[in-house]
Amino acid sequence: xxxxxxxxxxxxxxxxxxxxxxxxxxxxxxxxxxxxxxxxxxxxxxxxxxxxxxxxxxxxxxxxxxxxxxxxxxxxxxxxxxxxxxxxxxxxxxxxxxxxxxxxxxxxxxxxxxxxxxxxxxxxxxxxxxxxxxxxxxxxxxxxxxxxxxxxxxxxxxxxxxxxxxxxxxxxxxxxxxxxxxxxxxxxxxxxxxxxxxxxxxxxxxxxxxxxxxxxxxxxxxxxxxxxxxxxxxxxxxxxxxxxxxxxxxxxxxxxxxxxxxxxxxxxxxxxxxxxxxxxxxxxxxxxxxxxxxxxxxxxxxxxxxxxxxxxxxxxxxxxxxxxxxxxxxxxxxxxxxxxxxxxxx
Amino acid sequence: xxxxxxxxxxxxxxxxxxxxxxxxxxxxxxxxxxxxxxxxxxxxxxxxxxxxxxxxxxxxxxxxxxxxxxxxxxxxxxxxxxxxxxxxxxxxxxxxxxxxxxxxxxxxxxxxxxxxxxxxxxxxxxxxxxxxxxxxxxxxxxxxxxxxxxxxxxxxxxxxxxxxxxxxxxxxxxxxxxxxxxxxxxxxxxxxxxxxxxxxxxxxxxxxxxxxxxxxxxxxxxxxxxxxxxxxxxxxxxxxxxxxxxxxxxxxxxxxxxxxxxxxxxxxxxxxxxxxxxxxxxxxxxxxxxxxxxxxxxxxxxxxxxxxxxxxxxxxxxxxxxxxxxxxxxxxxxxxxxxxxxxxxxx
Numbered sequence: 001x002x003x004x005x006x007x008x009x010x011x012x013x014x015x016x017x018x019x020x021x022x023x024x025x026x027x028x029x030x031x032x033x034x035x036x037x038x039x040x041x042x043x044x045x046x047x048x049x050x051x052x053x054x055x056x057x058x059x060x061x062x063x064x065x066x067x068x069x070x071x072x073x074x075x076x077x078x079x080x081x082x083x084x085x086x087x088x089x090x091x092x093x094x095x096x097x098x099x100x101x102x103x104x105x106x107x108x109x110x111x112x113x114x115x116x117x118x119x120x121x122x123x124x125x126x127x128x129x130x131x132x133x134x135x136x137x138x139x140x141x142x143x144x145x146x147x148x149x150x151x152x153x154x155x156x157x158x159x160x161x162x163x164x165x166x167x168x169x170x171x172x173x174x175x176x177x178x179x180x181x182x183x184x185x186x187x188x189x190x191x192x193x194x195x196x197x198x199x200x201x202x203x204x205x206x207x208x209x210x211x212x213x214x215x216x217x218x219x220x221x222x223x224x225x226x227x228x229x230x231x232x233x234x235x236x237x238x239x240x241x242x243x244x245x246x247x248x249x250x251x252x253x254x255x256x257x258x259x260x261x262x263x264x265x266x267x268x269x270x271x272x273x274x275x276x277x278x279x280x281x282x283x284x285x286x287x288x289x290x291x292x293x294x295x296x297x298x299x300x301x302x303x304x305x306x307x308x309x310x311x312x313x314x315x316x317x318x319x320x321x322x323x324x325x326x327x328x329x330x331x332x333x334x335x336x337x338x339x340x341x342x343x344x345x346x
Numbered sequence: 347x348x349x350x351x352x353x354x355x356x357x358x359x360x361x362x363x364x365x366x367x368x369x370x371x372x373x374x375x376x377x378x379x380x381x382x383x384x385x386x387x388x389x390x391x392x393x394x395x396x397x398x399x400x401x402x403x404x405x406x407x408x409x410x411x412x413x414x415x416x417x418x419x420x421x422x423x424x425x426x427x428x429x430x431x432x433x434x435x436x437x438x439x440x441x442x443x444x445x446x447x448x449x450x451x452x453x454x455x456x457x458x459x460x461x462x463x464x465x466x467x468x469x470x471x472x473x474x475x476x477x478x479x480x481x482x483x484x485x486x487x488x489x490x491x492x493x494x495x496x497x498x499x500x501x502x503x504x505x506x507x508x509x510x511x512x513x514x515x516x517x518x519x520x521x522x523x524x525x526x527x528x529x530x531x532x533x534x535x536x537x538x539x540x541x542x543x544x545x546x547x548x549x550x551x552x553x554x555x556x557x558x559x560x561x562x563x564x565x566x567x568x569x570x571x572x573x574x575x576x577x578x579x580x581x582x583x584x585x586x587x588x589x590x591x592x593x594x595x596x597x598x599x600x601x602x603x604x605x606x607x608x609x610x611x612x613x614x615x616x617x618x619x620x621x622x623x624x625x626x627x628x629x630x631x632x633x634x635x636x637x638x639x640x641x642x643x644x645x646x647x648x649x650x651x652x653x654x655x656x657x658x659x660x661x662x663x664x665x666x667x668x669x670x671x672x673x674x675x676x677x678x679x680x681x682x683x684x685x686x687x688x689x690x691x692x693x
Contacts (some may be wrong), residue, residue: 018522082526088442088460091442091458095662113659130580134657161454232480284463307460308460308461308462309461310441311442314455314457
């Protein structure tokens with residue numbers, strides 16, 4: 001697997017509502033492989049590859065926003081206060097962030113030195129309201145660049161960890177990467193359905209992008225490609241999936257059983273390892289795409305990552321490759337009988 | 347700033363207490379043209395000397411090469427590394443950080459459980475370092491043992507950077523800033539012999555300086571540090587210890603030592619004469635090599651002077667260029683003013 005594109009995709013910062021920053025890169029990558037590419041006022045964008053005969057369409061969805069915080073105040077000394085409901089404040093002390101003001105600036109989240117901290121206080125986790133960002137600027141200087149309401153994201157730092165990869169925002173630029181790579185293969189596949197690549201805004205917040213684009217694009221079915229929790233110490237094998245053992249298909253009321261069957265059959269036919277994630281509602285765009293208008297049959301294929309919503313999420317490139325293979329073959333396998341079964345069910 | 351490339355190299359170097367070899371090499375390379383003798387002793391200390399033919403009192407310039415970090419103590423059945431802390435680190439800065447592991451320099455992540463999987467009471471509770479693990483992407487225990495054998499030292503993986511105009515961020519400013527200042531002072535000739543002691547294992551009990559000072563005992567010793575600056579929100583004015591941009595920090599008393607009154611008065615008079623800002627370390631906290639050097643043989647007159655640094659002992663700290671330059675300048679002017687009759691071996 002070539003890492004360059006995944007690195008580029010994860011290095012860009014796009015807090016919910018600021019997704020247009022990433023559109024240009026997606027356009028550059030996908031433009032040779034789609035008949036139509038469009039950015040929407042919602043911050044989402046989509047690309048369409050027409051199928052033959054292309055009477056129906058399948059939407060592949062991945063979200064382009066990422067977690068972060070919002071500047072909620074500036075202290076007299078020039079430190080920034082922040083709020084967030086996406087991230088665990090425990091990971092913030094000692095980390096580097098990017099503040100998206102009039103220009104992008106870096107800041108660090110420091111805490112009182114160890115030497116001056118009472119022993120009983122060492123056990124107390126900081127709530128986010130007690131933390132602050134230090135940009136090395138005084139109040140006057142920082143107010144020229146940063147205002148309350150500006151967004152804050154983790155500072156990118158792409159790494160290879162042995163054979164694994166790590167950066168912020170693998171959730172869900174991995175999904176974006178998968179869709180781009182599938183588009184590059186569509187010409188060879190010549191699917192019978194139109195394939196819509198949807199790059200959704202604000203998944204981390206309200207799934208605004210997925211809901212509104214589904215209304216606009218009216219796909220006949222959809223598959224969300226997102227991340228799920230990987231196994232690691234403190235995360236049991238019930239809670240997380242082992243890395244390197246392939247993507248996970250979500251099985252439960254918020255996904256469609258015909259789509260699930262097809263994904264599972266495809267994996268078995270081609271010998272692609274696939275794990276099963278069982279739950280009620282998947283925490284992805286698909287749950288919300290499903291209930292737009294008269295309803296959309298949806299599936300979810302997730303790549304396991306460790307340490308979700310932290311500056312150093314970790315994924316196995318082999319799982320990413322397997323997901324690209326699986327979903328490309330899934331599209332290739334779509335035939336009349338699948339469509340019949342799909343609509344027969346509804 | 348003149349020294350910035352050198353500081354960058356030192357800050358990025360791996361040098362957790364017990365393996366300061368990379369820092370030794372950088373410093374050796376930097377000072378070799380300026381000194382007459384370079385030695386590395388059994389503790390790993392680097393000792394560089396110049397002006398040895400000069401008579402009279404000897405002055406030691408001291409900075410420690412080591413930094414705080416972690417050490418691999420066990421490997422779990424899935425290949426994740428368990429560790430202990432090397433030196434004083436607040437458990438709360440560890441979660442979700444990138445690290446460099448062992449002699450093979452493997453990249454690793456101190457994994458943090460996703461917020462989605464935490465119960466409310468977990469979110470509000472600090473995770474003690476004994477319950478954290480390092481992920482080096484090993485496929486199993488055997489592979490992890492090969493990549494990071496027990497005893498591997500672990501440093502924060504933080505790259506030195508300019509934050510803005512005059513602020514810099516990076517790791518290990520405590521005490522690579524001191525190392526760079528001492529190395530810079532070696533470029534000048536003074537009227538007395540200089541012993542530069544770049545010490546090891548300061549963070550685990552001021553250990554290297556003990557043998558260094560015993561072998562090369564000076565009359566006067568100045569320890570140059572990167573010290574605590576807690577000029578951050580919610581810290582009371584008198585507890586800030588020192589403040590960024592207020593100049594070199596002069597220690598009167600810390601947890602381990604009372605500095606030499608006569609020398610300190612001289613240092614302050616030089617600062618005033620040269621219009622160099624300075625501040626006193628205002629909280630009796632921390633200890634430095636100077637406390638061990640002071641107790642060597644029949645006793646050594648000592649001073650401790652430091653660049654104020656925010657967030658020391660964490661993955662990323664910050665310093666202000668003027669503070670660094672003023673510390674270097676103050677020490678240079680001070681050394682130039684030292685005279686045998688006032689500060690020599692007899693009084």
